[in-house]
Amino acid sequence: MTEVRSFEYLRKLARQCMFECSDEELVEIQQEFVILEKQIELLNMVDTDGVEPMVYPFEMETSFLREDEVVNVLSEEDVLRNATKTRNGHVLVPTVVR
Amino acid sequence: MIEMMKKDFCESEKHINEAIQKAQKLQAKLNAVVTFVDPSEQIENAKKKSEGLMSGVPIVLKDNVSTKGIRTTASSHILDNYVPVYDAHIVDLLRNHGAVNIAKASLDELAMGGTNLTAATGAVHNPWDLSRISGGSSGGSAVLVASGVVPFAIGSDTGDSVRKPASYCGVIGVKPTYGRISRYGIIPYASSLDHVGYFVRNVKDACIGLEVVAGRDDRDMTSSYKEVQHYSEVCDGSIKGKKIGIIKNVMNSITNKAVIESFNSLIEKLKSEGAEVKEITFDEDLLRAILPTYYMIANCEATANHANLDGIRFGKQMPADSTEEVMVASRTAGFGIQVRKRFITGSYGLFVENQEKLLRKAQRVRRLIVEAMHTALEDVECLIAPAASGIAPSIESEKMDELASEYLVAENHMVMGNFSGYPSMTLPMGFDEGCPLGVNITCKPFEEVTMFNIGYGIERCTGLKDLVAEVK
Numbered sequence A: 001m002t003e004v005r006s007f008e009y010l011r012k013l014a015r016q017c018m019f020e021c022s023d024e025e026l027v028e029i030q031q032e033f034v035i036l037e038k039q040i041e042l043l044n045m046v047d048t049d050g051v052e053p054m055v056y057p058f059e060m061e062t063s064f065l066r067e068d069e070v071v072n073v074l075s076e077e078d079v080l081r082n083a084t085k086t087r088n089g090h091v092l093v094p095t096v097v098r
Numbered sequence B: 001m002i003e004m005m006k007k008d009f010c011e012s013e014k015h016i017n018e019a020i021q022k023a024q025k026l027q028a029k030l031n032a033v034v035t036f037v038d039p040s041e042q043i044e045n046a047k048k049k050s051e052g053l054m055s056g057v058p059i060v061l062k063d064n065v066s067t068k069g070i071r072t073t074a075s076s077h078i079l080d081n082y083v084p085v086y087d088a089h090i091v092d093l094l095r096n097h098g099a100v101n102i103a104k105a106s107l108d109e110l111a112m113g114g115t116n117l118t119a120a121t122g123a124v125h126n127p128w129d130l131s132r133i134s135g136g137s138s139g140g141s142a143v144l145v146a147s148g149v150v151p152f153a154i155g156s157d158t159g160d161s162v163r164k165p166a167s168y169c170g171v172i173g174v175k176p177t178y179g180r181i182s183r184y185g186i187i188p189y190a191s192s193l194d195h196v197g198y199f200v201r202n203v204k205d206a207c208i209g210l211e212v213v214a215g216r217d218d219r220d221m222t223s224s225y226k227e228v229q230h231y232s233e234v235c236d237g238s239i240k241g242k243k244i245g246i247i248k249n250v251m252n253s254i255t256n257k258a259v260i261e262s263f264n265s266l267i268e269k270l271k272s273e274g275a276e277v278k279e280i281t282f283d284e285d286l287l288r289a290i291l292p293t294y295y296m297i298a299n300c301e302a303t304a305n306h307a308n309l310d311g312i313r314f315g316k317q318m319p320a321d322s323t324e325e326v327m328v329a330s331r332t333a334g335f336g337i338q339v340r341k342r343f344i345t346g347s348y349g350l351f352v353e354n355q356e357k358l359l360r361k362a363q364r365v366r367r368l369i370v371e372a373m374h375t376a377l378e379d380v381e382c383l384i385a386p387a388a389s390g391i392a393p394s395i396e397s398e399k400m401d402e403l404a405s406e407y408l409v410a411e412n413h414m415v416m417g418n419f420s421g422y423p424s425m426t427l428p429m430g431f432d433e434g435c436p437l438g439v440n441i442t443c444k445p446f447e448e449v450t451m452f453n454i455g456y457g458i459e460r461c462t463g464l465k466d467l468v469a470e471v472k
Helices: A007-016 A023-044 A076-080 B002-006 B009-030 B040-047 B089-096 B139-146 B163-169 B203-213 B248-253 B257-272 B284-288 B290-308 B323-334 B337-350 B352-379 B405-410 B413-420 B448-462
Strands: B033-036 B058-062 B100-105 B129-133 B152-157 B172-175 B195-200 B243-247 B276-280 B382-386 B424-432 B435-443
Touching: A007 A023, A007 B337, A023 B290, A023 B337, A023 B352, B002 B009, B002 B203, B009 B033, B009 B040, B009 B058, B009 B100, B009 B139, B033 B139, B040 B100, B058 B139, B089 B203, B100 B139, B139 B152, B139 B163, B139 B195, B152 B172, B152 B203, B163 B172, B163 B195, B163 B413, B163 B424, B163 B435, B172 B203, B195 B203, B203 B448, B243 B248, B243 B352, B248 B382, B248 B405, B257 B276, B257 B382, B257 B424, B257 B435, B257 B448, B276 B352, B284 B290, B284 B352, B284 B405, B290 B337, B290 B352, B290 B405, B290 B413, B337 B352, B352 B382, B352 B413, B382 B448, B413 B424, B413 B435, B424 B448, B435 B448
Parallel strands: B058 B100, B058 B152, B243 B276, B243 B382
Antiparallel strands: B033 B100, B152 B195, B172 B195, B172 B424, B382 B435, B424 B435
């Protein structure tokens, strides 16, 4: 599993999350991945053959649909209140298609 | 404490002002507050809510609780300028009961940590010994209750983030059953593990607190329809005949003599009050797998949940030439390294080639751990163990051996309460080097009455009630 600790692989993981890490930070992450891999081995000590994944604590399915009523509506002004740049009721971003 | 404060509103106004003054005075030493809140409007509201269970009582909210018109940062730079346009459900409930929020409290960035050293505003200090951590992620809330600023503070608990700081700070930390308290308006961490919890200084206040903040909310589909009980009335504190199971694996992994003596002494007292105590040993491999199970599930869920923190629609935006680069620049500048590390772990677990062997594997182990808890709780009404392997570590201390059972089991067993959603609370049980030690109890789902009754018994046995740290 050592390839997962290469700078290239870790940069790919970071980019997947839409951020960057400095070389110094990557060295720190490399060191922590050594521990992480050992801790992951502890998962493999447990036999999970035939065991279903548990996704939520209580597996009760929602068996109804709520009424189709408009509730908890935010005004356009409120929705845009925290955006850095807005124009004509929209969030403004740098030009996407040039 | 809460009842005493709400009796007389003139007195309450005095309590609110005293709380604010005390919080401001202690801020230089504790660094527990992110934002102080002007209480004027809330005081006027509280006057109209004289029948409320917290009328005129000063409280604190963790800064991942959305508060309309009040900056809410989750202690992250990326939310430095974020002002919610709606209130969390629990804010509505607390207001309806006349509570007065005086401050937004510090947390580990985005609630992702157990030390409160990663907050954008810096480390929070333990009021019993300023050189020690508060614990996290709800460290600011724990510290403001422990130092006597407020009698009640909201926290959140994804992997012991209420119960561990409660242990380190000598207060009670409650994490009720998953679904007991709505999470609408709480900035999420990992949705299948996130719980709202709170801090108080005695069990009676723990009962009142749950009566105020529990209940169904249609805006959180995981919130329960089960009736909210009048816990403060139905709990009689009797533990005679109560069956309590000691988690033997936790005791086996602890080396600190003060913790062992304190715990054993408590158990003897509980027995003398009529509790029936037995030892329960879990499969050691299962308990040693708690932490990697948590890391995988929590970080994968967090990576997905926080994809919306990109500086575009809200939050701090960094300039760049394209939308994608705005997001990358904003997230790079906005997240601290500890959070980025966790996202990288999450991204690793979510890669298609890893999902089965990491995330799904963790979710399967989670099921086995919860099944083991369920089986254990068929024989007893409550599981009990020390909440941590010792007192709060020093801020400068070295990391523990992260592969030793003392770390994997004794320091992380409370995460089982998040995997299962079972109700769990931490109470003070003793002192070592002048700092508090905590004990944790976990009960069956929605059996908060049993949990509070055993909590009352522990409080009676230790005599550790209404502790207030004198900040030096």
